[in-house]
Amino acid sequence: MNKKSKSKNSNVNASADEQYGKLKIYKANGNGRKEERSRRFRIIQMVLLVVIVIVGVAAIFALIKMYSPSWLGKSSLYGELAAKVNGQPLTMAELDKQYERLPLQYKYLVTKEQLLDKIIDEMLLSDEAAKQGVSVSDDDVTASLNDFMQQNNLTSEQFEDLLKNKSMTLSEIKGLVKSQLLLDRFINQSVKAKVNLSSEIVLQYYNEHPELFKVPELVTAKHILFMSENASDKEAAANATKVLGMVKNDKSNFCELVKQYSADPGSLENCGQYIFPKGQMDADFEKRAFDQKIGDMSIVKTVFGYHIIWTANKTPEQLVKFEDVQGQIVQVLAKQQENIIYAQLIADIRAKAKIVNYLVAKNETKDVLAEEEVSESSAEASQEGDVKVTVSQSSDDGSDKVAEGDEAASEQKEIAKAVEETPVIDDSQIKSSSTKASVGVVPDKISCFVSKDVVLYGAYWDSSTKKQKEAFGSDASKLDYVECGVQGDYKAQSAECAKQAIQAYPTWIIDGKKHMGVYPVDELAAMVGC
Numbered sequence: 001m002n003k004k005s006k007s008k009n010s011n012v013n014a015s016a017d018e019q020y021g022k023l024k025i026y027k028a029n030g031n032g033r034k035e036e037r038s039r040r041f042r043i044i045q046m047v048l049l050v051v052i053v054i055v056g057v058a059a060i061f062a063l064i065k066m067y068s069p070s071w072l073g074k075s076s077l078y079g080e081l082a083a084k085v086n087g088q089p090l091t092m093a094e095l096d097k098q099y100e101r102l103p104l105q106y107k108y109l110v111t112k113e114q115l116l117d118k119i120i121d122e123m124l125l126s127d128e129a130a131k132q133g134v135s136v137s138d139d140d141v142t143a144s145l146n147d148f149m150q151q152n153n154l155t156s157e158q159f160e161d162l163l164k165n166k167s168m169t170l171s172e173i174k175g176l177v178k179s180q181l182l183l184d185r186f187i188n189q190s191v192k193a194k195v196n197l198s199s200e201i202v203l204q205y206y207n208e209h210p211e212l213f214k215v216p217e218l219v220t221a222k223h224i225l226f227m228s229e230n231a232s233d234k235e236a237a238a239n240a241t242k243v244l245g246m247v248k249n250d251k252s253n254f255c256e257l258v259k260q261y262s263a264d265p266g267s268l269e270n271c272g273q274y275i276f277p278k279g280q281m282d283a284d285f286e287k288r289a290f291d292q293k294i295g296d297m298s299i300v301k302t303v304f305g306y307h308i309i310w311t312a313n314k315t316p317e318q319l320v321k322f323e324d325v326q327g328q329i330v331q332v333l334a335k336q337q338e339n340i341i342y343a344q345l346i347a348d349i350r351a352k353a354k355i356v357n358y359l360v361a362k363n364e365t366k367d368v369l370a371e372e373e374v375s376e377s378s379a380e381a382s383q384e385g386d387v388k389v390t391v392s393q394s395s396d397d398g399s400d401k402v403a404e405g406d407e408a409a410s411e412q413k414e415i416a417k418a419v420e421e422t423p424v425i426d427d428s429q430i431k432s433s434s435t436k437a438s439v440g441v442v443p444d445k446i447s448c449f450v451s452k453d454v455v456l457y458g459a460y461w462d463s464s465t466k467k468q469k470e471a472f473g474s475d476a477s478k479l480d481y482v483e484c485g486v487q488g489d490y491k492a493q494s495a496e497c498a499k500q501a502i503q504a505y506p507t508w509i510i511d512g513k514k515h516m517g518v519y520p521v522d523e524l525a526a527m528v529g530c
Contacts, residue, residue, distance in 0.1 A: 082116055084356040085123045095119070101166065105529040113359050120357070124349045126179060129186035136181045141174050144181060190345055195337045202329050206322050213320045215461035216277035220313035220487065221289040222254065223272045227263040227305035240299045240306040247308070248297055254310065263305065266477070273312070275460045275487065280469070280476075285309065313487070320461065328504045331516070445521070446475045448530035457497055458506040459485035468506045468518045 082095040098119065099112050149159050163173060206213065224243060226236040243261055247254050255271040262272055278286060285307060288300040292311040300307050456479050458465030469476040484497035484505065493502070500509065508515040510527055519527075 081358055083120055083358060084354075085120055086127065086354050088123065090116075090119065090123070101168075103529070105526045109523075109526050116357065116359055120355060121346055121350075122179065122183060124346070124353055125183055125186055128190075128349055129182050132186070132189075134182060134186045134189065136178050136185070140181055141178050144177050145174070187342070191338050191341045194341050195334050197330060197333055197337065202326060202333065203322060205329055205333060206325070210319060212463055213325055214463060215315070215318050215320055216463075216466075217290075217317045218275055218277055218315040218460060219289045219311060220273065220275045220315075221285075222258070222310045222312055223264070223267070223274070223285075224254075224258050224262045224308040225264040225272075225305055226261065226307075236306050237299075237301075240308055244297065244299055244308050247310075251297075251310065275483070275485075277460075277466070280466075290314075315487075331504055445525055445530050446472070446478055448525070449528060450478055450480070452528050452530065453511050454528055455480045455482060455509045456506055457482045457484055457500065457502045457509065459483070461485055462505040464518050465506045471518070471521050 080092045081089050082092045083090045095112060095116055099107075099115055102110060102115070145159075148154075149156070154162065160170075163170065224240075226240045226243075228236045239261070243257055247257060258272040259268055262268060264272065267273060274281070276286070278290065280286070281289075282302045282304065284300055284302045288298065288307075288309050289311055292298065292309070294311055294314055297308065297310040300309055456468065458468065458481065460483060462485070469479075469481075472479060482494070482496055484494050484502055486492035486494060504516045506516075506518060508519070508524070508527075515527065
């Protein structure tokens with residue numbers, strides 16, 4: 001290769017010397033001028049050669065960019081890109097870094113593609129916040145970090161150790177806090193401030209959804225359990241009969257006898273008492289408790305053993321007063337309106353933005369290759385007489401894109417319409433979840449729930465609490481549940497719930513953090529880490 005190049009250059013220079021040799025003007029020092037002209041020519045020739053190479057390379061890159069723009073744009077001085085948002089690069093390294101920081105339980109629910117979408121939204125919101133003059137000072141960041149350390153009783157050294165464990169620097173955490181404060185202020189200004197809930201709308205929702213605010217018929221039953229496992233069936237029945245004779249005419253010592261004889265540890269400290277509607281307890285136990293008159297006491301056999309059941313009180317079905325649930329309705333409807341306003345906001349910002357998502361392009365390429373492989377396999381199978389497989393592909397005329405555009409436009413109209421109308425609670429997911437869980441949840445999962453720092457707070461008269469329990473089916477009784485309702489006074493709240501400042505039912509407290517509302521079991525499991 002080098003020899004050929006050298007020979008070629010020699011021939012070019014030789015021909016040039018011959019050409020310029022015919023143009024001699026000075027006879028004196030002719031050899032020197034000839035060499036000078038030859039050197040100048042070689043310089044010009046090299047410059048021209050460089051220009052030709054540059055033009056050639058530029059042409060090649062132009063063709064590459066024309067036929068494979070995503071391949072060319074995917075790499076940059078920053079490394080492989082995950083996306084570009086209004087020209088601002090986001091690298092795969094940064095995406096991987098943020099994904100690795102997610103708690104393990106969230107990784108089961110969130111893919112990298114979903115996290116990337118969230119990051120893109122945050123970048124767009126941050127840009128929009130800056131345009132609208134929203135800002136966060138260094139003092140704001142420092143104050144926020146100080147509040148965090150104070151609330152968690154952390155010293156500066158402990159905080160630094162925490163950052164090291166998370167593989168984060170102080171500069172990084174300050175940047176994240178600043179971004180979050182900026183987003184919070186912008187969301188408060190652009191979303192929460194636009195929520196419009198009049199008392200008429202809240203009352204209208206209450207009147208249109210009476211089924212959500214009905215307190216079902218309730219019975220208060222106290223019992224003493226004699227388990228057949230601890231003795232023969234005959235002995236358990238005999239013990240129940242003996243104790244019943246001790247309390248039938250004098251119930252004043254019932255609570256003492258519960259502590260002395262009952263095999264139900266869950267009700268020992270509560271005088272054996274349960275308050276429940278129909279459909280939540282053992283069928284035989286429930287039937288006897290409801291069928292008896294108030295004050296009656298008898299023995300009934302269930303799968304657990306023999307029970308002395310005392311029907312202490314009954315409460316007929318009734319509607320909770322509007323004043324007692326108004327605050328809860330406001331919280332739910334306000335949250336729904338915020339979601340709708342936010343969806344419209346982010347849709348408007350995205351429509352004006354220039355976003356290149358390389359992960360989406362990469363996955364689409366994989367899908368196309370997979371379809372081609374299936375098509376090739378189908379063709380081969382068809383030739384061999386096997387069953388023919390047909391794979392639908394996107395049309396070349398772009399009709400799919402038009403359909404996508406129509407769908408997006410339709411979605412925007414629905415969002416706009418939803419903003420104008422009063423939103424309603426969509427509990428379809430909860431219903432499907434509770435249906436699946438009617439016979440109980442996976443044993444390992446419920447055992448995990450019981451072993452974790454998870455407490456469910458609810459009220460016996462609240463339909464949402466009932467719905468949450470139904471999601472766990474027969475395993476609901478194994479949950480760490482705190483009853484907030486007070487018998488006969490729906491405005492009152494138990495001391496433990498008041499201490500925890502429970503504002504809505506049901507409320508989950510998981511690792512010290514409150515989560516209000518009804519959740520599917522799988523989502524709760526991810527939140528808990530089961």
